[in-house]
Amino acid sequence: MKMNELRHQIATEPQSRPSGLQVAYVTVDESSEGQRIDNFLLKVAKGVPKSHIYRVLRSGEVRVNKGRVDATYRLQNGDVVRIPPMRVAEKAAPTGGFVPAGEFPxxxxxxxxxxxxxxxxxxxxxxxxxxxxxxxxxxxxxxxxxxxxxxxxxxxxxxxxxxxxxxxxxxxxxxxxxxxxxxxxxxxxxxxxxxxxxxxxxxxxxxxxxxxxxxxxxxxxxxxxxxxxxxxxxxxxxxxxxxxxxxxxxxxxxxxxxxxxxxxxxxxxxxxxxxxxxxxxxxxxxxxxxxxxxxxxxxxxxxxxxxxxxxxxxxxxxxxxxxxxxxxxxxxxxxxxx
CATH class of the missing domain: 3.30.2350.10 (Pseudouridine synthase)
Structure with missing residues (x-):
């Protein structure tokens, strides 16, 4: 699953999501290898309150290779992460503005x-x-x-x-x-x-x-x-x-x-x-x-x-x-x- 698609799916309101919508499964590649699971979730779940990220980790709703992990678990290449849809904070609207492309010596x-x-x-x-x-x-x-x-x-x-x-x-x-x-x-x-x-x-x-x-x-x-x-x-x-x-x-x-x-x-x-x-x-x-x-x-x-x-x-x-x-x-x- 692509990162943008993943972010869209996990940001769906749990109470109002369509009955056909399933949790997201993402396979870890080398770009995320070695990253802590909590930091990984904070990155892909933009706008989701940090408290909610840790709550779903503690509850076991987030799983790695079908097993429960704590917030300090470091992802390995090939891990399959189960991510439930999560509520986005109301204030999480797009911020900033246009970012120009830039190259440096x-x-x-x-x-x-x-x-x-x-x-x-x-x-x-x-x-x-x-x-x-x-x-x-x-x-x-x-x-x-x-x-x-x-x-x-x-x-x-x-x-x-x-x-x-x-x-x-x-x-x-x-x-x-x-x-x-x-x-x-x-x-x-x-x-x-x-x-x-x-x-x-x-x-x-x-x-x-x-x-x-x-x-x-x-x-x-x-x-x-x-x-x-x-x-x-x-x-x-x-x-x-x-x-x-x-x-x-x-x-x-x-x-x-x-x-x-x-x-x-x-x-x-x-x-x-x-x-x-x-x-x-x-x-x-x-x-x-x-x-x-x-x-x-x-x-x-x-x-x-x-x-x-x-x-x-x-x-x-x-x-x-x-x-x-x-x-x-x-x-x-x-x-x-x-």
């Missing part, structure tokens, strides 16, 4: 992976006031793709390497690598101030919270999540430093908040940066000048989830960042890192 692609170079200013997915992002545009551009999911995320104003999985099994494998520190993620960041150390470890716990207007923020706080970043000085200028950041953990806004907390905010950071400096740098005709945040995911090393071979992908520094560094070199005395 491809750094690597095969049957398992798609690695792109995301530009600054583009969200990776829709939500929080953003109608659509990279993932929605890529899905629109590749309607033949059975499965396409983000492996990780980048902040909207961060550019660089973004990895997407083309199979559920690949997504699961890469998430395991992330949890086991099997990925080496490197970022370039230009900061305000002259960074004193050639190499510095920053281990400060990070706490995520929301502002009164609902904006997501992060701060250093004793009861926050353990977080670790290593900073390597790449090039030093009068008043600025180019750093490479190694992520040892992957917390929200980690690099940005760690640098702010030790007194070296990222140039152009509109949440945690030096706002007066950012304003001055963004004025037309200013040299050095920059109208974006200087944070770029430039290198990623991982194990290929299918072949098992180590692989490294690199993304060139964007033109506006290259120009900013050239202006720093030309306009002020500069020195290389030790």
């Amino acid at each position: 491809v750094l690597f692609e095969d049957a398992a992976l798609l690695v792109i170079d995301k530009p600054a200013g583009v969200a990776v997915h829709g939500g929080s006031g953003v109608a659509f992002g990279v993932i929605e545009q890529l899905r629109r551009a590749r309607p033949e793709a059975k499965f396409l999911e983000l492996v990780h995320r980048l902040d909207r104003e961060t550019s660089g390497i973004l990895v997407l999985a083309k199979k559920r099994s690949v997504l699961v494998h890469l998430h395991e690598q992330i949890r086991g520190n099997g990925m080496d993620k490197r970022y370039f960041a230009c900061v305000a101030g002259e960074f004193p150390n050639t190499r510095q470890h920053v281990k400060l716990p990070l706490y995520k919270y929301s502002t009164p207007d609902g904006e997501r923020r992060v701060r250093v706080q004793a009861d926050g999540l353990a977080s670790h970043t290593v900073f390597n000085r790449m090039e030093a200028f009068d008043g600025y430093t180019l750093l490479e950041a190694e992520l040892k953990t992957g917390r929200t806004h980690q690099i940005r908040v760690h640098l702010q907390s030790i007194g070296f905010p990222i140039v152009g950071d509109d949440k945690y940066g030096d706002f007066a400096l950012n304003k001055a740098l963004s004025r037309s005709g200013t040299k050095p000048g920059l109208k974006r945040m200087f944070l770029h995911a430039h290198r990623l090393t991982l194990t290929h989830p299918v072949t098992g071979a180590p692989m490294t992908v690199s993304a060139p520094l964007p033109a506006e960042c290259v120009e900013f560094l050239q202006q720093l070199r030309q306009g002020r005395p500069a020195r290389d890192a030790d």
Whole structure:
């Protein structure tokens, strides 16, 4: 049964469905292999209240290979899932609007992976006031793709390497690598101030919270999540430093908040940066000048989830960042890192 047909059938009101309508049976393919049954149902049953999904799971109305399963069961290729018709919430009307097809510079692609170079200013997915992002545009551009999911995320104003999985099994494998520190993620960041150390470890716990207007923020706080970043000085200028950041953990806004907390905010950071400096740098005709945040995911090393071979992908520094560094070199005395 096709996904659209399945969604239509399970969304029928149980009390008013025609007597001839039967429950849906779907055979799991590799696009859903490894996914938890509750998440699978939430995906195919758009608009069905989450509480109802868990209720039909507990009652045994949902079955896999004719047997009862709990919400944590992970689907296997070839499983046959029995799904009863379920009630759609009244508020579940189509939202959003037209999503344009979008393609982005491809750094690597095969049957398992798609690695792109995301530009600054583009969200990776829709939500929080953003109608659509990279993932929605890529899905629109590749309607033949059975499965396409983000492996990780980048902040909207961060550019660089973004990895997407083309199979559920690949997504699961890469998430395991992330949890086991099997990925080496490197970022370039230009900061305000002259960074004193050639190499510095920053281990400060990070706490995520929301502002009164609902904006997501992060701060250093004793009861926050353990977080670790290593900073390597790449090039030093009068008043600025180019750093490479190694992520040892992957917390929200980690690099940005760690640098702010030790007194070296990222140039152009509109949440945690030096706002007066950012304003001055963004004025037309200013040299050095920059109208974006200087944070770029430039290198990623991982194990290929299918072949098992180590692989490294690199993304060139964007033109506006290259120009900013050239202006720093030309306009002020500069020195290389030790």
